[in-house]
Amino acid sequence: MKTRRLTELAMLTAVALIIFVIELQIPNPFPIPGVKLGLANIITVYAVYHYRPGEVMMVVFVRVFLGALFGGVMSTLIYSLAGSIFCLAGMIPLSRVIEEKYIWLSSILGAVLHNIGQITAAVLVTQTLGVFAYLPFLLVSGCLAGAFTGICAQLILKRFSGKAYH
Amino acid sequence: MNQKKWLFLICGVLLLAGVIGSILVLRRPRTSQVEIVQDGRVLYSFDLSSEEDQTIDVEYEGRVNRIEIRDHQIHVLEADCPDQVCVNMGWLDSAAPIVCLPNHLVIQFTEGSGSLDAVAG
Numbered sequence: 300m301k302t303r304r305l306t307e308l309a310m311l312t313a314v315a316l317i318i319f320v321i322e323l324q325i326p327n328p329f330p331i332p333g334v335k336l337g338l339a340n341i342i343t344v345y346a347v348y349h350y351r352p353g354e355v356m357m358v359v360f361v362r363v364f365l366g367a368l369f370g371g372v373m374s375t376l377i378y379s380l381a382g383s384i385f386c387l388a389g390m391i392p393l394s395r396v397i398e399e400k401y402i403w404l405s406s407i408l409g410a411v412l413h414n415i416g417q418i419t420a421a422v423l424v425t426q427t428l429g430v431f432a433y434l435p436f437l438l439v440s441g442c443l444a445g446a447f448t449g450i451c452a453q454l455i456l457k458r459f460s461g462k463a464y465h
Numbered sequence: 466m467n468q469k470k471w472l473f474l475i476c477g478v479l480l481l482a483g484v485i486g487s488i489l490v491l492r493r494p495r496t497s498q499v500e501i502v503q504d505g506r507v508l509y510s511f512d513l514s515s516e517e518d519q520t521i522d523v524e525y526e527g528r529v530n531r532i533e534i535r536d537h538q539i540h541v542l543e544a545d546c547p548d549q550v551c552v553n554m555g556w557l558d559s560a561a562p563i564v565c566l567p568n569h570l571v572i573q574f575t576e577g578s579g580s581l582d583a584v585a586g
């Protein structure tokens with residue numbers, strides 16, 4: 300891996316980590332972790348379109364682990380991890396099909412998948428299917444938050460488009 | 466249809482399904498049968514309409530959730546969990562269960578009477 304690329308990835312991870320830890324300060328009224336803006340998703344969708352799958356996974360998983368560590372929320376690591384796995388499993392193939400100009404739409408799908416992953420982890424932890432009752436709320440919040448973070452990612456892309464990127 | 470229309474349609478369906486589902490979940494269930502479940506095991510099952518006021522302590526790895534039944538309603542009065550989400554959720558009044566993820570505890574309305582075995586594997 301070239302030094303430049305490694306530096307870019309490290310920077311993306313650092314930015315995502317900062318966003319993630321700041322967002323942790325906002326309380327979530329729902330019992331299922333996942334009803335939130337997921338601002339770190341901006342970095343994920345950006346990375347999905349500009350880096351190789353392995354590199355994207357590195358950025359996301361390092362952020363998830365360090366985020367849980369720095370945020371002092373190791374107990375919720377399993378939910379972020381499940382969410383990220385679902386999100387990446389969907390987003391990486393989708394980014395091959397969905398053009399980058401529709402990045403906000405693939406961001407919505409990524410956010411929804413992320414939330415489905417989190418609620419699945421919650422169902423497995425409690426071993427109670429009734430917890431799936433929160434899925435509709437998570438669908439709505441995933442669509443809204445995904446659209447928001449996707450639009451943010453699109454604005455960032457516009458900024459970068461003039462620069463010597465690729 | 467082109468790609469953009471497909472994507473819009475899928476996202477629209479997801480949002481609509483979420484909104485309709487949320488409305489359905491938020492309605493108060495007709496049943497007054499409630500169960501307290503931990504790790505998938507039904508610990509208590511009772512009919513709120515005939516249950517006396519009481520508090521029940523449920524323990525998980527040394528941490529306790531104190532569940533209160535008052536005026537035929539149920540909520541978590543206090544809990545040793547770090548997030549206090551279960552306490553903040555207030556009274557159980559919809560199909561969305563009260564959940565304490567750290568203590569693997571779920572309080573939910575259930576169809577029929579008696580305890581349900583093996584709700585989930």
Ligand SMILES: [Zn+2]
Nearest residue numbers: 544546551565
């Ligand atoms: Zn709790």
